[in-house]
Amino acid sequence: MNKKKREKQSDLSARQLAVRILIRVIYQGAYANLALDQGLKNSDLSERDRGLVTEIVNGTIRMKKHLEWVLNNFLVRKNSGLKSHVHVVLLSALYQMLFLERIPAYAIINEAVEMTRRDGPGAAGLVNGLLRNVERNRGTIEFPDPDRRPIEYLATYYSHPEWMVARWLEIYGLEQTEKLLVFNNQPPPLAIRVNRMKTEQSQLMSILDEEGVISRLGRVSETSIILDSLPLPLFRLSSYRQGLYYIQSESSMLISLALNPSPGSLVYDLCSGVGGKTSHMAELMEDKGRIVAVDLHQHKLDLLKINCKRLGINIIESRAGDVVAMLPGFARGDSVLLDAPCSGSGVLRSRADIRWRRTEEDIKAMAMLQSQMLEAVADKVRQGGRLVYSTCSLEPEENQQVIEKFLTKHTDYQLLNVGEALTGRLELMGNEQEWLTVFPPCYGMDGMFICLLRRQ
Template sequence: MAAKASKSGGEAPRPRRRKVDATAREVALNVLAGVDEGGAYSNLLLNRSLQQAELSPADTGLATELVYGTIARQATLDYFLDRFIKSGVKRLNPWVRALLRMSLYQIRYLDRIPPHAAVNEAVEIAKKRGHEGIASMINGVLRSILREGEALTLPQDLPTAERIALEHSHPLWLVERWIAQYGEETAEAVCAANNQPPKVSIRVNPLRVERDELLRELEAEGREARASELSPQGIVVESGGNMANDGLYRDGRYSIQDESSMLVAEALDPQPGMSVLDCCAAPGGKTAHIAEKMGDKGRIVANDLHEHKQKLIQEQTERLGLTSVESSVGDALALKDRYEPASFDRVLLDAPCSGFGVIRRKPDLRWAKTPEDAASIAKLQRQMLNAVSGLVKPGGILVYSTCTIEREENQRAVAEFLRDHAEFVDEPFEVPALENQPQVGGAGVQILPNQFGSDGFYIARLRRRG
């Protein structure tokens, strides 16, 4: 339908998006209920809800904390709530369940919010959204919890895996897998790290600024920042808000990227003038890093399965002033049919994975995945490795990376590939910060979330024999 014309003959102005009048807790509650009931992704629903609500920066921070913290601590919160709810928390209406979880999270984990204030806010929200009966029930449950005080503790005689799962709020099956792979101490350290706020890290664009110079510019803006010990192009920003709103970001002087992820391009070691294929490129952070390391000289094919994601890659390269990147849309499994064999100096397969290395950033991942999901994705990864390997020139490099810590998807996938492809050999690469960190054996390097406060990441560099 055509837009209506105004009286002056032009097009009538479109109505502005209506501001949603809601408090930080109400926004958080709506997101939590949407994730619980509808299976929505917490980060996407939260971002959309925050845009509509137009909260103050402080309230935006509170809503974000309540959403991610409540989801992260869900199992522990439910364990305590079940002591005070006869029918069990799982049988409650989703929004009531979310409100109780969110309120208990404030009481148990947020020192800056007085417990009685959290209870009073919950009761008021219940009255507004439900009725007096629900408000009374919520009031009774939360005040009973307050009376318990420090006596509300976890059992001391639980088996190790159950204790870790309950104390750090992870699925028992996942804790058991990590204990089998890494031992009890490391498994617990990983679980504890997953409940810590993610760090903000940025990657310097060396085509526009040196790292020391950017550090000085950030300091001049009043931000607290330091050089990354993990990545030579990385900076960790200790304070300063949303880095995507900074003029330095818009000017293409840096990109926002996790420190561990920055090591992928380092392992690929692309040189100016080379031909490079990034098989699963969106949203484009690693692609842009590759172009920067090549001095924007050469050819980089940024492929992704989804056409709409090419816009994300294009936005990255335009902002950073990169011209060596070309788009490609298609299934990575079919790239061997679109390009000549042995036609790329470097091939990056940043493969789809279970994502267990980024639980800190996506806390609902731990509840959404199953053992069957991990097995299914591991099968796809092996197929993709086999499919793209023939595109690497003799003497060229294939880098395989994931943002998970699952050995089935990492070391075992690469071990099987090397067993079946004698033309490739594992080639270690230097990461000085990892020299004193234990590795679990096999090809590649595994970074765990507890080691540097960065994402869990696996990177293997494989060279095709010349």
């Protein structure tokens, strides 16, 4: 981005920047997390306003189906005739009015009107009239009848695709599905994983307190901390630069804890990404041994190296390429992690746009890929070694059914109880299987499937 464009973006208000980012996501196909990071990186907004941008962007994307319903109910002519900028200004303003009640409606409406004054004759007047009409009549908004059209109601009111709601109703029933939909629309907490090679949980909380950070204990014992308020961007904190912690969702932390590789062992992380689980395993190994991290994308492995340098980790070597093609040249490892590509249906709270990017056909395609990858991994675990298969999906086709198919063919593998492996780390609720399905409303964290196997 050139200097002129950077300067122009730094002058934007929080709402203007949010609209610019939303246009990139909704109309240009950008990924929400990447577009948000890029937008904030070039902004001089205060920490409070940066938080508002994040909330408006993620909230508008999450609640888009709900907001479109409301918008179409108040438009005389449906939104097919709206310019993209006017459309996004209206959606973001409606999100603030309906879901951010701490912000006065007049402030939202006034800035929305100002933002659309250059959008042609009548645009500002349309925005002003529609939003004031919504404010006057918000208590009378009607949604599809929940008794006669339950799928359409749940999908519209809680802003999820209808196919997804229909699946979950069949799997979980009405009560649990509605709890899941509510959970998915909550802003995720900012969780960090304590780097126990450098500090302890209580010590780190004291350091954060001295830096002006408001924090509390997380759900993963001795491992996670939730940050409720920051005085400045996280990456500017001394504690961050010193590598005292890593930003990671709490459910992701459970995966490395379940595998729990020993110091001095040979470990493979076969879909490592930027190294959240890889670095966690290195910490558990006290930076002794060898971890080979594999990912298809070199740019992710470049970030992994940066993360490891900050955390003080030296035992990880990275290899870019297709896992299935590379595995024949690997020796058998003591511990292997396959955190497989998946639909991501368990992390809709954290990844606002995933719900709109997935189709039901994706689940079948993912399940085929997952089985193929797991089959390739089977011979790369030594006898007595351990294998963790995990996804951030809630779909049985990607989870239990993949494992059941694998075990039918590979009788030399034995299921181990994940609940026992995580004893003392997490209060397990209703886990009657050897594998663990983290159902978000029960555990208060993103969805995850974890299966622990031992090769006999």
